[in-house]
Amino acid sequence: MEKKKDSALKVTKTELVWPGKRTEVERVELPFQTIEILNLPRGQRQESIFDTPTQQESFVREKNKQQTLKTQVNNEWKNRLIWGDNFLVMNSLLKDFAGKINLIYIDPPFATGADFSFEVQIGDREITKEPSAMEVKAYRDTWGKGLQSYLQMMYIRLVLMKELLADGGSMYVHLDATVGHYVKAIIDEVLGSENFQREIIWRIGWISGYKSAAKNWIRNHDSILFYVKNKDNFVFNKEYIPYPQNYRRRDGSKPEGAGYPIEDVWNASKLDKMDSIQIKSFSREKTGYATQKNENLLQRILKASSNEGDLVGDFFCGSGTTGAVAEKLGRRWIMCDLGRFAIHTTRKRLIDIGAKPFLVQNLGKYERHRWAIQTGKYGDYLKFILDLYGSEQVSDYKHLHGKKGNKFVHIGAVDAPVTLTEIQDALNECKENNIKELDVLGWEWEMGLHDLVKEEGERAGVKLATFQIPREVLELSIRDRDLKNEITFYELAYLNVETKVEGTKVTVELKDFIIPNPELLPEEVRDKVKDWSNFIDYWAVDWMFNQHEEETEEDDTFHNMNQRYRTRKEPKLELSMDYEYKKVGRYNVLVKVIDIFGNDTTKLVEVKV
Numbered sequence: 001m002e003k004k005k006d007s008a009l010k011v012t013k014t015e016l017v018w019p020g021k022r023t024e025v026e027r028v029e030l031p032f033q034t035i036e037i038l039n040l041p042r043g044q045r046q047e048s049i050f051d052t053p054t055q056q057e058s059f060v061r062e063k064n065k066q067q068t069l070k071t072q073v074n075n076e077w078k079n080r081l082i083w084g085d086n087f088l089v090m091n092s093l094l095k096d097f098a099g100k101i102n103l104i105y106i107d108p109p110f111a112t113g114a115d116f117s118f119e120v121q122i123g124d125r126e127i128t129k130e131p132s133a134m135e136v137k138a139y140r141d142t143w144g145k146g147l148q149s150y151l152q153m154m155y156i157r158l159v160l161m162k163e164l165l166a167d168g169g170s171m172y173v174h175l176d177a178t179v180g181h182y183v184k185a186i187i188d189e190v191l192g193s194e195n196f197q198r199e200i201i202w203r204i205g206w207i208s209g210y211k212s213a214a215k216n217w218i219r220n221h222d223s224i225l226f227y228v229k230n231k232d233n234f235v236f237n238k239e240y241i242p243y244p245q246n247y248r249r250r251d252g253s254k255p256e257g258a259g260y261p262i263e264d265v266w267n268a269s270k271l272d273k274m275d276s277i278q279i280k281s282f283s284r285e286k287t288g289y290a291t292q293k294n295e296n297l298l299q300r301i302l303k304a305s306s307n308e309g310d311l312v313g314d315f316f317c318g319s320g321t322t323g324a325v326a327e328k329l330g331r332r333w334i335m336c337d338l339g340r341f342a343i344h345t346t347r348k349r350l351i352d353i354g355a356k357p358f359l360v361q362n363l364g365k366y367e368r369h370r371w372a373i374q375t376g377k378y379g380d381y382l383k384f385i386l387d388l389y390g391s392e393q394v395s396d397y398k399h400l401h402g403k404k405g406n407k408f409v410h411i412g413a414v415d416a417p418v419t420l421t422e423i424q425d426a427l428n429e430c431k432e433n434n435i436k437e438l439d440v441l442g443w444e445w446e447m448g449l450h451d452l453v454k455e456e457g458e459r460a461g462v463k464l465a466t467f468q469i470p471r472e473v474l475e476l477s478i479r480d481r482d483l484k485n486e487i488t489f490y491e492l493a494y495l496n497v498e499t500k501v502e503g504t505k506v507t508v509e510l511k512d513f514i515i516p517n518p519e520l521l522p523e524e525v526r527d528k529v530k531d532w533s534n535f536i537d538y539w540a541v542d543w544m545f546n547q548h549e550e551e552t553e554e555d556d557t558f559h560n561m562n563q564r565y566r567t568r569k570e571p572k573l574e575l576s577m578d579y580e581y582k583k584v585g586r587y588n589v590l591v592k593v594i595d596i597f598g599n600d601t602t603k604l605v606e607v608k609v
Helices: 052-064 086-096 137-141 148-165 182-190 295-305 321-328 340-352 365-372 380-387 420-432 449-460 471-475 478-486 521-530
Strands: 033-038 077-085 101-106 118-122 124-130 165-175 197-201 221-228 312-314 331-338 356-363 402-404 405-412 437-442 461-468 492-502 505-514 536-542 558-560 563-564 578-581 586-595 600-609
Touching: 033 340, 077 321, 077 340, 086 101, 086 331, 101 148, 101 295, 101 405, 148 165, 148 182, 165 182, 165 197, 165 295, 165 558, 182 197, 182 221, 197 295, 197 492, 295 321, 312 321, 321 331, 321 340, 331 340, 340 356, 340 536, 340 563, 356 402, 365 471, 380 405, 380 536, 405 420, 420 437, 449 461, 449 600, 492 586, 492 600, 505 586, 505 600, 536 558
Parallel strands: 033 558, 077 331, 077 356, 101 165, 101 312, 312 331, 405 437, 437 461
Antiparallel strands: 033 356, 118 124, 165 221, 197 221, 402 405, 492 505, 505 578, 536 563, 536 586, 586 600
16 A cells, blocks of 8 residues: 655754754854964063074064964964954864864853853952943843744854864863753754763852752752764773772772772862862952853863863853863863953963963954945945944035034944044044044054044144944844944043163053043942052053064054053052063054953054164
8 A cells, every 4th residue: 555645844863943943054254363462471571581682583583483373283383362253253263273173162151141240350459340231242142032043053153163173073062951951952963963972960069048048959060061073083081080098998908090980970069079170269260250160170171082282172262261271281272252351351361371372363354344244234334333323424525424413423444443544534624624523433443543643633623532333333233223322432541651761671651541431431430440540450562563573564463572460369550561672773662451341542652772
């Protein structure tokens, strides 16, 4: 008898399905922009490591050679900290890193109520900074359509991680009970259920009074899903907990061997001292991030599933625990995060442990260009930004794009920094038309521009103010009109520095730092600021800006040669640095300050030694 034909969709595999599921992953390849090269650990002066000018010149040549990022050769490798959307970052890494990352650990946001607050150091005090609606919007968007949007976000990223993973590589995905079972089904689909190894139960830690008040079993663990790319070929270095010194078998004999093999339940409790991987509240590694994971946890994972020299990736890096541990264990690393403070916190943490030179990168103008085209805003880009700024568009001028009250507005290009020439053109147009006030809005700024523009404005008889277009604008879409009031265009800060030259030794001292609109600051911040230096969290100096060997005039990469910053242990900020030049001549000194909100301000001065 002929079988009745089934009109239903033919199912060929087991998979998780949700409304709007898309299995095709968009392919994007954008160039990375190196915005900073960190050369030396905190407090170490570059001159102290060279005995002769020849040695220094050789070092500079080699450093620029390493900038070519021929990543296959270990002695040319520089670790990379990347600020941006991990979907675009991973896509753009594929060209050089497909099949080359030995271990991936991720700790993605896995609950709509995730805590994105963190501690901010203001002078010698700390406050808890609650994130604004825009600071967490990217994560909230993950849940915009409920669970289905979260699963889609994870699916396309897991596909890219699989492609980046080496054939003998491993992946650890840190989750909790709210989404862990769903994500496991997705990883089974992407990596293959046969490549699942273990579900690790990590006991989070000591039970707080808040937790114990729950009318339920007390939740006190996360799950870490361990997968490999190829079940027949993967790295696993078995780990053991050493036997206690006084441990004896029942017959009284002392056991031989390494100890207890570690199981898939990991204790972070004081109740079991042998297997404690708890992060203590007073530990130096605490950065103030509520979602921070402790180094002991990552040490266990990296030791087991990678070898020295292997490449480790973390694409939701937060406060940078993965990179810090990889650095200490002799692994190479690539990390990225969307959060400005995540990148800044990670940079300080790596410097503080004496990390080898590494790069800070983003997708910068290329990401913004793509955003403008994809969202259809390239045509109405000016109108979109003017609308967010609360101004109206004007069409009678060449360099003036809008008007806000009595002020006219010039907007920098979406894919280029604002230049001095550009501002001069806008000022000239103001002067020709008897316009007395001008606001300039930009995404990026020509290095050292901040002070020069004030002088240009005074020369033209125009009251000039410069404002930063925040990166959060890229997260907005048409449906986000209700969030446009969350966008704040901060006026660029004013930085005053003083230089002192004694022979070939130059000292730079910070003398003043002014945030133009203190009324925009949260009240709890204003109350804690007792001195202008309290606004500064970090500052660094490039003693030879645009004069490093093999650089072109267009190269505006900041070489971080010395830095000072606040930590929990050392909240006091030193306000001066010095440097000994090996050759006489004129040098460009670029000072970069990062304030307590994560914004950059630069000051360019010329010195003659």
